[in-house]
Amino acid sequence: MPRFKLRIEYHGTPFVGWQRQDNGISVQGELEAAIFRFCGLETTVTAAGRTDAGVHATGQVIHFDLDREVSAERVQGALNYHLKPHPIAVRTVEIVPDDFHARFSALGRSYLYRIVNRRAPVAIERERVWWVSVPLDAEAMQAAARHLLGRHDFTSFRAAACQAQSPDKTLDLLQVTRTDEEIRIVAEARSFLHHQVRNMVGTLKLVGEGKWHPDRVKAALEARDRAAAGPTAPPDGLYLTGVVY
C-alpha cells in the first residue's frame, strides 16, 4: 500500500471547494475520480487545507494510498491526463512513508491574497484577484497587520461554521506589499481558522481605504467578536501557496 504525497495546483472558481459535496464538482471528488479512472481503485484523498469554493491553490498538498506499486512519475502523468478538462494540475509526486499525513503532519501553511487596486475592472485576471477600485494605502494596511501577529484568540476573524476546537492560533507572518496596481498579502501560520485569512483581508481593506485607523484592528481582535471585525474578502484573491512538513 504505497502512500503518495502530491503538490497540486487548481483554479478554484468552478469548484464547490476542496471537499466533496452534493451540489457541484469538488477538487477532492475530481482527484478521486481521476485515480479511479487511472487504476480502478476507490480511494480517499486527504488535503492539507480544505479550501472553500472559489479559493485557488498553487501549493496544496494531498496524500492517498494505492494498492500496488506505481512510480511517482507514472502517477503524475496519469492523473494529469485523467484530470482533464478540470483546472487541476499535479505539480509533483513523491512516495512517502505510511505515517505521512497531508493534514496532521503539516507544520505550517502559507496563503497569498491578491488585490488589484485600480479604477478599471480586471479582464485578464478576473476570478483570480479581488478588484478594489477605491485607492488603498498599503502602508496603513501593513501597520494594521502587525497587530495580528503572534498568538491570539482569533474569534473576531473566525467563521461561524469553523470546526476548530480552539480559536487560539499563532500568526507567524502577515505582510502587505504593493507593486504598481497589485497589493499582495502573505499569511503564514501552523494552521488557520475557517475564513481567517479572508476575514483578516476584509478588515485590512477597511484600513486601506481609510475607514479604519490601523489601531482599530487591535481593538477588533481583542473584542473576540466576529461582528467587531470587517467583512469576509471574496475567495477569488486567495491562494494556498505552500505547506511545510
Place this chain on the structure above:
Amino acid sequence: MPRFKLRIEYHGTPFVGWQRQDNGISVQGELEAAIFRFCGLETTVTAAGRTDAGVHATGQVIHFDLDREVSAERVQGALNYHLKPHPIAVRTVEIVPDDFHARFSALGRSYLYRIVNRRAPVAIERERVWWVSVPLDAEAMQAAARHLLGRHDFTSFRAAACQAQSPDKTLDLLQVTRTDEEIRIVAEARSFLHHQVRNMVGTLKLVGEGKWHPDRVKAALEARDRAAAGPTAPPDGLYLTGVVY
C-alpha cells in the same frame, strides 16, 4: 466631435480577435456595442494592433469620436459598465486632438509572450500562457533571438494572410528571460507583420528544446521562406502590452 484615446485590456480567448467578423464576438464589436448602449451613437473604433483570436492585451490603444462633449472619466465609467460581462476593461481615457490616430500615429508596439515550462500542465494560468512540457534552454533562445534584431526582410516569419505592403521590418528588441518556471519573450518594433511574434516564438522554441542550433534562426531568416522557420506559437501566451506615440 471630440476624439477619445483609450488604453484597454482584454482576455482574448472568447473573441474571434480584435476585428468585427460574422463568426463570433470581437473586441471591436463589443466596444462599439458598449458605446452605442452608452450614448446611442454608431461609431467605428480603431485599434493600434488588430490582435488575432485568443491574443490578449494589457495595453491596446484605440480611438473613436463622439458627437458630444463628455468627460474622459465618464467615458471610462460608462464603457466599463456597458462592457460587462465581456472580459474587456478600459484602463485609461484621454481626450486627444483630431489628428491622433491609434494605428497610424503609433511609433512603436510592445508584445510579451509567456511560456510556462514545466512538466505539470497549467491550471490557474490556462488560456493565459503557452504550456511547454519539454525543458527549454532560455539562454540558447536568447542567443538565437539576437539574429533577428535590426532591419530585415521577415518573410520567413510572415503569415500567408499578411496584408503589409513590405516584409521589411525593424525589430528593436527581442529578449528572452527565465524566472523559475516561466519564460518571457519581449518584442518591440515600430510595427510587426501578421503572426510575426508568434512565428518567432515558435521558432525560438525549437532552439530552446535543442532541435535547432541558435544559428539556424539566422539561416531561416535569410531564406525568406515561411517554410524555413518554425511553427506558429499558440495565441494564448501573447499580450499586446503597449503602444508608443
